[in-house]
Amino acid sequence: MKDFVFHTPTEVIFGHNAEDKIASRIQKYGGTKVLLHYGGASAERSGLLPKIREQLTAAGIAFVELGGVVPNPRVSLVRQGIAICREQGIDFILAVGGGSVIDSAKAIGFGTPYEEDVWNLFLGKGTAKSCLPIGSVLTIPAAGSEMSNGCVITNEEGWHKRAYTTELSRCRFAIMNPERTFTLPPYQTACGVTDIMMHTFERYFSLEDDMTVTDSIAEAILRTTMQAAPIVLKNPTDYRWRAQIMWAGSLAHNDLTGCGTVGDWATHHLEHELSALFDVAHGAGLAAMWGSWARYVMSTRVSRFVQFAVNVMGVENDFTDPEGTALRGIERMEEFYRSIGMPTSIPELIGRPATEEEILLMADKCCRQDTHTEGNFKVLYRKEMEDVYRLANK
């Protein structure tokens, strides 16, 4: 097992009427002039934004608004946010929405004090030294950004999608009211569930497979999420099971499921090129890739996939046939994805097979036009990336 540092300072306020605590928490963490950052019409329509504006005004907290965050959030809007924060002397960012909004807020947060163009950080050409404090009001459980140290931003020039990670960007607080997720459409709910499970998978499929307490927690989160998904798809206003998904989403990505392991992240990065090229939902892209990745890497350590099959997917262990048991686990996972309306291949994701040119382009971008590799469970070079894309293209 690996030595690790675990540090999740985000204060989570979870449950009914959690939103009522927004102003007091901003004040607790020193905010006096806030950038209110959000996406589109849904937070307006649901009454959440009007409620927040009212609360901030009543508390005497000044704020400037910046809406318009889209899925796969853009660096152009981040740059606008940075300009506003500098001009207006903003000292706190409140992100209202899902992972895209929180990621955008983080990039604005560490981009504001950064003297060069923020995209340099995503290119690995610099290091953030500080970050404006950020609070979040979560409305889409999926990305786990509300407790994580990372963010993913898309640059429209060339459609590059890149991550930047810094402990400085962890939210000071996260407001989570499961009722705020009642109106999520089924497809977005399913994408969220997939993303939550994948954040766990990326840490679980590790050659450092001797951290049993971490494993057992990861398996617990996976099983609960799978139990919850069909229930909320049938009954979107089921508070109990919406709550399970919401809390699982934070725990899946706050590093708890990675204590002592080495993450893989190949599926995530292969998917980033998919959603950068086709602008599809991240969760759906992950579902489309995962089974192919799993079959491709399984032989590296079959025992890990047997453990997954038995402990998570409820497969009977055929002790005479580890490969068969492992494969059955992958198949069951794909059956689950299909049962919640997720694709399990690229053609199902984008409505047609990717062309050979598109596959080469994605592999090229994923390996960053050089010898960059992905994955740790099995290291993928340029050729292996193509292989996995082709496997997922059938």
Add this chain to the structure above:
Amino acid sequence: MKDFVFHTPTEVIFGHNAEDKIASRIQKYGGTKVLLHYGGASAERSGLLPKIREQLTAAGIAFVELGGVVPNPRVSLVRQGIAICREQGIDFILAVGGGSVIDSAKAIGFGTPYEEDVWNLFLGKGTAKSCLPIGSVLTIPAAGSEMSNGCVITNEEGWHKRAYTTELSRCRFAIMNPERTFTLPPYQTACGVTDIMMHTFERYFSLEDDMTVTDSIAEAILRTTMQAAPIVLKNPTDYRWRAQIMWAGSLAHNDLTGCGTVGDWATHHLEHELSALFDVAHGAGLAAMWGSWARYVMSTRVSRFVQFAVNVMGVENDFTDPEGTALRGIERMEEFYRSIGMPTSIPELIGRPATEEEILLMADKCCRQDTHTEGNFKVLYRKEMEDVYRLANK
């Protein structure tokens, strides 16, 4: 399920040579003059204290020492610590040891700026307004104090054992190297395992039993701890399984296993009177009480004990006989306690039955000479407290 706030800001540095980070972390959290607080000879003998002194000196961090913390840590030493911190202008406390040392450090931490006698806080006669920052170097996984918000102190005048809880007292950092637990004697190891499991039980046995993700994590921690215990008792230098116990100990008491539930804590408080009266190890006292508590309260919600029996203790579910299944779970738990050398009754704990006078005295102190109740799964009044003590006295 209950709404909850989850806030665990402690930075955990876990693994080999974690101690090397002590000085840098004290500096990160602003310490310039440190109270080095510890217990007895073992940390000296193991070389840990000499190593820490050397490191602090090399880093130019001034420090004053206060050793002598005993199990069931005393308020008299806490008062000494407070006097030292005030006289010497201490701005950081480093606790080196197990829960007793960390609890003592916490009481010194919030007692130093508190204008009245620190014991008032434990009597509920005041509120801590601030606390010196605290870091810990954990050598005994058990109490979970390294990530918790609570501490338990014993007042020798009348042998009262009381808890005080404040978010202010959460450690800034916790240094955890499983190797530091290799030399723990079997009895202390088993007491620690019992305490870890009990911290989970106290939150798990809740009438708020619809927070599935929390349940499943609690069950995972319990199973892993039980898997690890016999292995380290046989081979005390097994790093992998010492690590499971150490990390489980923190997660069992940092509130993760209580998100959405209402804790019970009756067993803990019944035990506090036991260890205050007989000065026994807290973990052993818990093992001696738990089975009797469980049998006494089981009928309040049998389904909860069936879930425990099946999901944690691996009991076959006899669907025609929930009570039988539940009882089998309690019996298996007691079998486990005995297998690791823990008592399952008061006579086994103290070598003789408690006298009727002693039982009345403990019940009297537990209900604080008035109508104070304990427990939430089943509320225990004065008479019920006596009942549970008597049941455990057979």
